Structure formats: structure tokens, C-alpha cells
Amino acid sequence: MKRIPVGILGATGAVGQRFVQLLENHSYFEITDLCASERSAGKSYKDVVLWRLPTKLPANAANLEVKTCEANTGAKVVFSGLDSTVAGEIEENFARAGYAVISNSKNHRMDSDVPLLIGEVNPDQIKLIEFQKKRFGGDGFIVTNPNCTTVGLAMVLKPLDEAFGVERVVMTSMQALSGAGYPGVSALDAVDNVVPYIEDEEEKVEVEPLKLLGKVYGNEVKFASFKIDAHCNRVSVRDGHTETLSIGFKKRVTTTQVTRVLKNFRGLPQKLGLPSAPKEPIVVVEEANRPQPVLDRDINGGMSIIVGRIRESNVLDINLVLLVHNTIRGAAGAAILNAELLKARGII
Numbered sequence: 001m002k003r004i005p006v007g008i009l010g011a012t013g014a015v016g017q018r019f020v021q022l023l024e025n026h027s028y029f030e031i032t033d034l035c036a037s038e039r040s041a042g043k044s045y046k047d048v049v050l051w052r053l054p055t056k057l058p059a060n061a062a063n064l065e066v067k068t069c070e071a072n073t074g075a076k077v078v079f080s081g082l083d084s085t086v087a088g089e090i091e092e093n094f095a096r097a098g099y100a101v102i103s104n105s106k107n108h109r110m111d112s113d114v115p116l117l118i119g120e121v122n123p124d125q126i127k128l129i130e131f132q133k134k135r136f137g138g139d140g141f142i143v144t145n146p147n148c149t150t151v152g153l154a155m156v157l158k159p160l161d162e163a164f165g166v167e168r169v170v171m172t173s174m175q176a177l178s179g180a181g182y183p184g185v186s187a188l189d190a191v192d193n194v195v196p197y198i199e200d201e202e203e204k205v206e207v208e209p210l211k212l213l214g215k216v217y218g219n220e221v222k223f224a225s226f227k228i229d230a231h232c233n234r235v236s237v238r239d240g241h242t243e244t245l246s247i248g249f250k251k252r253v254t255t256t257q258v259t260r261v262l263k264n265f266r267g268l269p270q271k272l273g274l275p276s277a278p279k280e281p282i283v284v285v286e287e288a289n290r291p292q293p294v295l296d297r298d299i300n301g302g303m304s305i306i307v308g309r310i311r312e313s314n315v316l317d318i319n320l321v322l323l324v325h326n327t328i329r330g331a332a333g334a335a336i337l338n339a340e341l342l343k344a345r346g347i348i
């Protein structure tokens with residue numbers, strides 16, 4: 001099959017590097033353009049990137065010349081891992097110029113005609129693209145994936161909401177350092193410490209699941225109406241966000257029912273057999289002391305949400321722990337799966 005040329009905006013960052021790594025031998029997509037700031041432009045990728053991943057810098061990217069983020073790349077599909085201070089305007093420029101923009105950044109997630117998409121959770125939001133194309137006056141559009149903490153939360157809440165009706169959620173996160181990009185949190189703040197504040201994070205995590213689990217009516221999404229309290233903390237872990245959840249449901253539930261619903265959850269990416277779709281979107285681990293980031297974050301290539309410690313709550317109904325690989329399922333892997341779904345639907 002002829003592969004689709006793709007570009008990466010923000011290719012030098014933590015998420016951009018994951019794109020380069022995950023797209024190295026992709027069966028649908030081939031990297032042809034790498035873009036970043038003026039600081040990096042004009043040099044070969046290998047000379048400007050501070051490669052922080054434990055695999056070799058892919059040869060197909062190493063010698064590409066990094067460009068600035070102008071909407072004149074040969075590739076008509078671009079993945080964005082841009083810093084949010086610049087992502088809003090740059091992504092919109094690309095969409096207006098007719099490009100398909102598959103973004104990780106927060107800037108357009110809440111735009112009413114922009115899908116906030118997880119293939120397993122809400123593929124119906126793809127319908128919004130038609131309205132966006134009209135707004136941009138061409139073939140260009142933006143599709144976003146949620147915040148890295150939201151992805152784990154929404155994937156677990158979706159099947160539980162369908163089965164039992166979610167009413168209330170209290171979520172406490174222990175978020176990895178790579179979630180702050182590179183170089184991110186200073187070592188003196190990170191080591192031997194927990195930072196109980198991540199700017200804007202709780203606001204995003206409290207609202208994004210409501211759009212993800214909402215319903216599409218015409219050109220907009222009616223948000224789900226349950227309530228979420230989020231407490232977000234930065235901890236000294238390299239990759240992998242851990243979240244503890246207490247969930248209240250409309251119906252009475254048992255831990256056995258919750259376990260069964262989570263284990264049996266499958267979505268459209270699994271049905272279509274998309275290349276990045278994990279066989280099991282949610283893996284339930286039985287050991288009392290799991291999931292743990294260092295042991296479990298790479299299960300199924302970092303694309304599954306790992307759930308454990310499902311037990312009764314004294315305050316709400318059910319408690320559990322989940323783990324999401326923040327730069328794979330929480331960022332680059334999620335965007336690549338979205339692009340695969342758009343290709344399978346004939347949109348790119």
C-alpha cells in the first residue's frame with residue numbers, strides 16, 4: 001500500500017519524539033516533514049533534537065531538515081505536538097490552508113465543531129468534521145485527542161457509564177515528569193517530592209470527559225452531566241500517569257460486574273483492526289499491588305489502560321486504580337490511532 005506522507009509540528013518535543021518513534025515503520029503513514037520553532041529550523045533533525053527515548057533515533061527522520069511551522073509542507077496530514085502557547089494559531093493556519101491537523105494540544109479541544117476523539121469512546125464526533133470544513137472553507141480540519149490524564153479516565157468511565165450510569169467521580173492523579181515536556185520540571189523540584197499543582201490540569205480533566213462521553217446533535221456535542229473532582233499531582237516518575245478513582249453510579253453495582261464490563265470493553269478501533277489499536281483497550285490486573293508505572297506502562301505497547309484494585313468504596317460505590325502511558329496512549333499514540341480511524345473512514 002502506498003503510504004500517506006505526514007508532517008509533525010513540534011517534532012523536537014517530548015510528544016514530537018514519540019510521533020517520530022511510533023511512525024518509524026507505520027503501515028499507513030510516512031514522515032516527510034518535521035517542523036518546530038525558528039530555534040531548530042534549517043538544521044537536520046538529528047542535530048537539533050535532544051533524543052530522550054530508549055530506542056535509536058529512526059534513520060528515516062535523522063537527516064530530514066527541520067522547518068518552521070508554515071502551512072506549506074508537502075504532507076497534507078500533520079500531527080501536532082506543539083507547545084500550547086503557539087499551537088492554537090499554527091494549527092488553525094494549517095486547517096485554513098486545507099490540511100488535516102491531528103492535534104495533542106489543548107487549544108482547540110473545546111471548539112464546538114472540533115472532535116475531541118478517542119476511537120473506542122466517541123467515534124461519532126467524526127461527524128463534526130463536515131461542519132468545520134465549511135467554517136474553514138475547504139478540505140482542512142482539526143481533530144484533537146484529550147489531555148493525557150483525561151484519556152485514562154474517559155476510557156474507563158465510558159463502558160461503566162453505558163452499563164451503570166456514572167453520577168460522580170473523584171480522581172486523584174500521580175503524573176509523570178514527561179507530562180511536562182522536556183526539560184520540564186527542574187530536578188530540584190522533582191526528586192524527593194510531590195508537587196500538588198499542575199497549571200490548568202484539573203480544569204481540563206474535570207470537563208474533557210463530559211465532551212468525550214457526550215452526544216452529537218447536528219453541529220455540536222451535548223456534554224454528559226455527571227460531576228468530576230480532580231486532584232492533580234506531579235510525582236517523580238519518568239513515564240505513566242497513575243490515577244485513583246472513586247465512582248458513584250445511578251445503579252447498584254458489584255466489583256464483579258465492574259471487572260467484567262471493563263475486561264469486555266472493545267471499540268471501533270478493535271473492530272476495524274487498526275494498526276495501533278490494542279486488542280484489549282482496558283487490561284485488568286489482579287495483583288493487589290498493581291498497576292505500577294515501572295512494571296505496567298508498556299503493556300500492549302503503551303496503548304492500553306491498565307486497571308487494578310477494583311473494590312467497594314465507603315463513600316461512593318467503587319474504587320479503582322488506573323495507569324495510562326502519558327506520551328503514548330495519552331498523546332502521540334492516541335493521535336496516531338485517531339489518524340488511522342480517519343483513514344479507515346476515508347476522511348484522510
Ligand code: NAP
Pocket residue numbers: 009010011012013014015016035036037038039040041069080081082083084086087104105106146147148178179180181182326327330331
Ligand atoms: P515540549 O517537549 O516542550 O515540545 C514543544 C514543541 O513545540 C517543540 O518541538 C518546540 O520546538 C515547539 N515549539 C515551541 N515554540 C514554538 C514556536 N514558537 N513555533 C513553533 N514550534 C514551537 O512539549 P510536549 O510535552 O511535547 O507537549 C507538546 C504538546 O502536547 C503540548 O501542547 C502539551 O500540552 C501536549 N501534551 C503533552 C503530553 C505529554 O505527556 N508530554 C500529553 C498530552 C498532551 P523547539 O524545540 O524548536 O523549541
